[in-house]
Amino acid sequence: MVFTVRVSLALGPAPVPSSATGLVTAEAVALDLRPARLGSRAIALMIDILVQAALAGVLMLVAGVIMAVLPEKLVDDALSATVWRVLVVAVLLAYPTIVETRTNGRSVGKTAMGLRVIREDGGPIGVRQAFTRALIGFTLEWPGLLLPFLTWAGSLAIMIGSDRGRRLGDLAAGTLVVHERRPLPFRYVPGMPADLAPWAAAADLSAVDDELAGAVRHYLSRAQELAEPASSALLQSLAVEVGARVTPPPPSGTPPWLFLCAVLAERRRRYAAQLAAGRLVTERLLPGFGRRPLYPSIPPVRRAAPSS
Structure with missing residues (x-):
C-alpha cells in the first residue's frame, strides 16, 4: 500500500510548466528553464x-x-x-x-x-x-x-x-x-484542526514513520494542484494507510483531510517539544554548549604595579 501511495503522488497530474526561455526541443518539448x-x-x-x-x-x-x-x-x-x-x-x-x-x-x-x-x-x-x-x-x-x-x-x-x-x-x-537551480515555491501546510486537538494529543502516532508523514505533507501542500479524481483517490489512500497506524481512530465522521492535517500537526508539535526538552537537558548539563556568545569575552585588564 505504501508503494501505491508514493507512485500516485509522484505521477499525479500537475500543471504544465511554461518555458521561461521559450526553448522547444526537436521532440516538441518545452524546456522550463x-x-x-x-x-x-x-x-x-x-x-x-x-x-x-x-x-x-x-x-x-x-x-x-x-x-x-x-x-x-x-x-x-x-x-x-x-x-x-x-x-x-x-x-x-x-x-x-x-x-x-x-x-x-x-x-x-x-x-x-x-x-x-x-x-x-x-x-x-x-x-x-x-x-x-x-x-x-x-x-x-x-x-x-x-x-x-x-x-x-x-x-x-x-x-x-x-x-x-x-x-x-x-x-x-x-x-x-x-x-540550473530553481527556487522552491512556498507550499502551505494546514495546521491543527481545533476540534481534533484533544484526540491528537492522546493518540499513538509512533507507527507513522517519517516516510509516510512526508508523503502526507507533500500531498497536503500541493493538493490544490492535483486534478480530480486523482486527488480524492490519493486522499483516501493516505487516510486509510495512516488510519491503520494510528490508535485510537479519530472521532466518527472526521473528514479524511482534517484527519491527515491533525496527524501531521501533532507529529510536528511532539517533535518540537522533544527538541526543546533535549535543549533544556543539554543546557543543564553543559551550560552554553553549542551557542556562540553575542559579544566575545574581553580578558580583564590588570592594573600595573606601582613603580618603586
Whole structure:
C-alpha cells in the first residue's frame, strides 16, 4: 500500500510548466528553464576573473623561471613579448574554451552561481560555441581589446535589452545562460484542526514513520494542484494507510483531510517539544554548549604595579 501511495503522488497530474526561455526541443518539448540575468552573471564573471588572475600568476611564475634558466643570449624583448602574448591568449581564450567545453558550459563562476551555458535548442555546447563565446569576450566584451569602453557599454546594453539576458557572445554562438537551480515555491501546510486537538494529543502516532508523514505533507501542500479524481483517490489512500497506524481512530465522521492535517500537526508539535526538552537537558548539563556568545569575552585588564 505504501508503494501505491508514493507512485500516485509522484505521477499525479500537475500543471504544465511554461518555458521561461521559450526553448522547444526537436521532440516538441518545452524546456522550463530560467534565463540568467545581469546580476548573477556579473558575480559569476567576477569569480572567473579571480580564477583567471590566479592562473595568469602561476603561468607567469613558471614562464619567469623558465626564462631565467635559458641562456641570456636567447632571452630578449621579442621573446618576452611573445611569451606575454601567449599567456594572454592561453588565459583569456584557451582557458574558458577548454573549461566550458569539458564541463558542458559550467565555468568555476557559473558553477558557484548555479548557471550553465546551453545551445538555443537546449543541448550542451561544444568547442565551436565555447570558442566563439570566448573570442567575442576576448575582443569585444571582457577584457575587450577592441575599443574597450565603447564595446563594454554596447555589450551591457544588449544584455539588459535582451529578453533572455543574452550577451554578444551568446548571440554569435547561438547560446544562452540558464539557472540550473530553481527556487522552491512556498507550499502551505494546514495546521491543527481545533476540534481534533484533544484526540491528537492522546493518540499513538509512533507507527507513522517519517516516510509516510512526508508523503502526507507533500500531498497536503500541493493538493490544490492535483486534478480530480486523482486527488480524492490519493486522499483516501493516505487516510486509510495512516488510519491503520494510528490508535485510537479519530472521532466518527472526521473528514479524511482534517484527519491527515491533525496527524501531521501533532507529529510536528511532539517533535518540537522533544527538541526543546533535549535543549533544556543539554543546557543543564553543559551550560552554553553549542551557542556562540553575542559579544566575545574581553580578558580583564590588570592594573600595573606601582613603580618603586
